[in-house]
Amino acid sequence: MASSFPKYRSACPVPSPTRNTGRKAPASVTVASSARQRRSQNVEGDFFVDKRCIDCDTCRWMAPETFTRIDRQSAVSRQPSHGEERIKALQALLSCPTGSIHTEKPAKEILEVQMTFPLPVDEQKLPGIYLCGFHSEKSYGAAPYLIVHPDGNILVDSPRYTKKLADKIKILGGVRYMFLTHKDDVADHEEWSKHLNCKRILHSRDVEITTADVEMQLYGDGPWNIGTDFDLIHTPGHTEGSVCLYY
Structure with a gap:
């Protein structure tokens, strides 16, 4: 049977040393010049992924019709072909942890899509x-x-x-x-x-x-x-x- 929470303790344990999680380092440690540099693996069109992608997979499961994995990073494999696909791609853009997804032209509906979350x-x-x-x-x-x-x-x-x-x-x-x-x-x-x-x-x-x-x-x-x-x-x-x- 599950136990209830223990009472709050004021004494905190000694912090453990940082572990190597095996994940890639955050994009903040990469050179700033990679921001908005379109990966050559993207297909032509409005949406693209830049070179700061950390391969977290977010965009690929949120909008699999648009994004795929190529050479250990995400890329646009097919541009959204209708409204629903575009909304999913924009939701992925907003959710990208490194801001590595962009559109060539400002997305007029971005504020509307932002309000779909949660x-x-x-x-x-x-x-x-x-x-x-x-x-x-x-x-x-x-x-x-x-x-x-x-x-x-x-x-x-x-x-x-x-x-x-x-x-x-x-x-x-x-x-x-x-x-x-x-x-x-x-x-x-x-x-x-x-x-x-x-x-x-x-x-x-x-x-x-x-x-x-x-x-x-x-x-x-x-x-x-x-x-x-x-x-x-x-x-x-x-x-x-x-x-x-x-x-």
Whole structure:
């Protein structure tokens, strides 16, 4: 049976040394001249990917009709052919963690597309589950999700902080908990916590200097629960404090 959360402890564990995750370094360490440099692997047309792509796969699963993987980076394999494909491509553009997707001409509908986030994953099969978009370079493009629930909404991992997204989340009921699966995907957690007034959850083994003030630290091997429908399961491997949410 899942145990309840332990009481808050003021003493934080000693931060563990940074691990080599095997992921590519963020694009911020690349030369600035690569910004907006169109990869030769892109097909001709409006949409293109620049040379800063970190191969996170975001655009390829968000808009597979438009983007593919060529030479260990994303590229446009086919330009959007109708409205729905163009919307998906623009959603991928907004979600790209390094801002590596561009259009040759300004997209007139970009603000309208921005307001589609949080994006329902599947309203029939997975009601109340939303993709937040706006993936963060700090998290190497990890996908953040929002779970809307009567007992309080849960933000799973951190998107890039964007006021428009924060305002939309508030309309959906705000956030009670911000569940951080592991130390690599915390991104802009402080900004979200400040603006949404939510409690952050992270396993103590993954707490570092930048997350020392999280409100709820998990100790031991669990499992833990946050309400009747949510269990947190310790899944060490990628990091010692990796935890999954079971809903």
